[in-house]
Amino acid sequence: MTDGSARMLSLLSLLQARREWPAAELAERLAVSTRTIRRDVERLRELGYRVSATMGPDGGYRLAAGEELPPLRFDDEQAVALAIALSSVAGGGAAIEEAAERALATVRKVLPSRLRHRVDGLRFAHEPSAVRTDPEVILAVSEAVRERRVLRFGYRRGDGVEADGGPPRRVEPHELVARDGRWYLVAFELEREDWRLYRLDRMAPRAPHGARFAPRRIPHGDALAFLTARFRGAVEHRDVAAGSADAGSGATPAWPCIGEAVVRAEASELAPWLEPGELIEAADGRCRLALGSWSWAGVIARLLQFERPFELLGPPELEVAAESAAARLSSAGRASPGTRTRRAGR
Known part of the structure; x- marks a missing residue:
C-alpha cells in the first residue's frame, strides 16, 4: 500500500470517528498540508464516500451517510473492541445473535493476521439472557425517547396476556436502561399521572408516535437510580424537617x-x-x-x-x-x- 493510500484510509478512519473535522486539524493529525487533505477528500468522493465541506473560518469536512454502506476503516483498537462487543451480544437481551455472528465473521475476514489471532483467542463465558427483545421494538422506543414524543403501546403480562383490555397506554418515554439481559423503559404514564417502569420484551409499540413533550425530572435523579429503587421496593425519603417545597426532589434509591x-x-x-x-x-x-x-x-x-x-x-x-x-x-x-x-x- 502506498503512502497516499494509507493516508487516505487514515483520513477515512478519522472522518468516521467524529461528526465534523476542521481541515487544519485533519492536516495536523496526518502531518500534511490542507491542500493534500483536499485532494484526499476528492479521492474518497470518487470511491463513493459522501464527504461534504463545511464553510466558515474553521471550515472542514463531514462524512455523510450514503445510500449504501461503504467499506469501513477501523484502527486496531476499534477492531478488537468491535469483536469483543459482537462476541458478547448473547448476554444483552436483544434478539440479534445471528446477525452479530455474521457481522463478526465479516469483520474477521478483513482483519490483518496479527489481529485475527487475537480475536480468535477471545474465549469467555457469559450467560445468555433468558429474555429476548425484538430489535425493532428497541429501535421504535429509542426513536420516541430521542424525539421526545408520546409513545403508545400495548403491554403484556408475563403469561403473554394483555395487561388490560383497554386502549393502548400513552406515556412520555424518558430513558432506556439495559440491565441483566433485559431492556426497560422509564416513562411517565399520562393516564395514571405517575412514573412507571416497562419491560420492552412485553411492549408492542403503535405507530405513529404522538405529540412532543417537555422532559420531566426523573425520580431519584436518573433512570438507573429509578430502576434500582423500584427493584428494591424503595420509596422516596422526604426531608420533612427542612420544610422545603421541593422536599423529596433529591430522593435517592433506598431499601425499605x-x-x-x-x-x-x-x-x-x-x-x-x-x-x-x-x-x-x-x-x-x-x-x-x-x-x-x-x-x-x-x-x-x-x-x-x-x-x-x-x-x-x-x-x-x-x-x-x-x-x-x-x-x-x-x-x-x-x-x-x-x-x-x-x-x-x-
Missing part, C-alpha cells in the same frame, strides 16, 4: 428498611463486603454503618456477617428485630435426639 450501627472494626475490613451501604470511619478503630435490606431482620443479618461487635444506633424497629433474632437463636439450641433427621437407610 435502613438501619445504623457502630461496628468495632477497621474500614479496610468492612469495605469489601459493604456494597450496598454507607460507611463512615471513626478515629478509634470503629466504623459507623448505614445498611439496608428488605426487612429489619435482614439488616441484622448483614451486621452479623461482619463477625465483629456492634452497637445499634436505630431506628427502634432495628432494636426490636435484634431482640427477636436473639430470642430465636437462643431458643434454637441443639435438637434433641428424637427430633434429629435420620439418614436414609438407617
Whole structure:
C-alpha cells in the first residue's frame, strides 16, 4: 500500500470517528498540508464516500451517510473492541445473535493476521439472557425517547396476556436502561399521572408516535437510580424537617428498611463486603454503618456477617428485630435426639 493510500484510509478512519473535522486539524493529525487533505477528500468522493465541506473560518469536512454502506476503516483498537462487543451480544437481551455472528465473521475476514489471532483467542463465558427483545421494538422506543414524543403501546403480562383490555397506554418515554439481559423503559404514564417502569420484551409499540413533550425530572435523579429503587421496593425519603417545597426532589434509591450501627472494626475490613451501604470511619478503630435490606431482620443479618461487635444506633424497629433474632437463636439450641433427621437407610 502506498503512502497516499494509507493516508487516505487514515483520513477515512478519522472522518468516521467524529461528526465534523476542521481541515487544519485533519492536516495536523496526518502531518500534511490542507491542500493534500483536499485532494484526499476528492479521492474518497470518487470511491463513493459522501464527504461534504463545511464553510466558515474553521471550515472542514463531514462524512455523510450514503445510500449504501461503504467499506469501513477501523484502527486496531476499534477492531478488537468491535469483536469483543459482537462476541458478547448473547448476554444483552436483544434478539440479534445471528446477525452479530455474521457481522463478526465479516469483520474477521478483513482483519490483518496479527489481529485475527487475537480475536480468535477471545474465549469467555457469559450467560445468555433468558429474555429476548425484538430489535425493532428497541429501535421504535429509542426513536420516541430521542424525539421526545408520546409513545403508545400495548403491554403484556408475563403469561403473554394483555395487561388490560383497554386502549393502548400513552406515556412520555424518558430513558432506556439495559440491565441483566433485559431492556426497560422509564416513562411517565399520562393516564395514571405517575412514573412507571416497562419491560420492552412485553411492549408492542403503535405507530405513529404522538405529540412532543417537555422532559420531566426523573425520580431519584436518573433512570438507573429509578430502576434500582423500584427493584428494591424503595420509596422516596422526604426531608420533612427542612420544610422545603421541593422536599423529596433529591430522593435517592433506598431499601425499605435502613438501619445504623457502630461496628468495632477497621474500614479496610468492612469495605469489601459493604456494597450496598454507607460507611463512615471513626478515629478509634470503629466504623459507623448505614445498611439496608428488605426487612429489619435482614439488616441484622448483614451486621452479623461482619463477625465483629456492634452497637445499634436505630431506628427502634432495628432494636426490636435484634431482640427477636436473639430470642430465636437462643431458643434454637441443639435438637434433641428424637427430633434429629435420620439418614436414609438407617
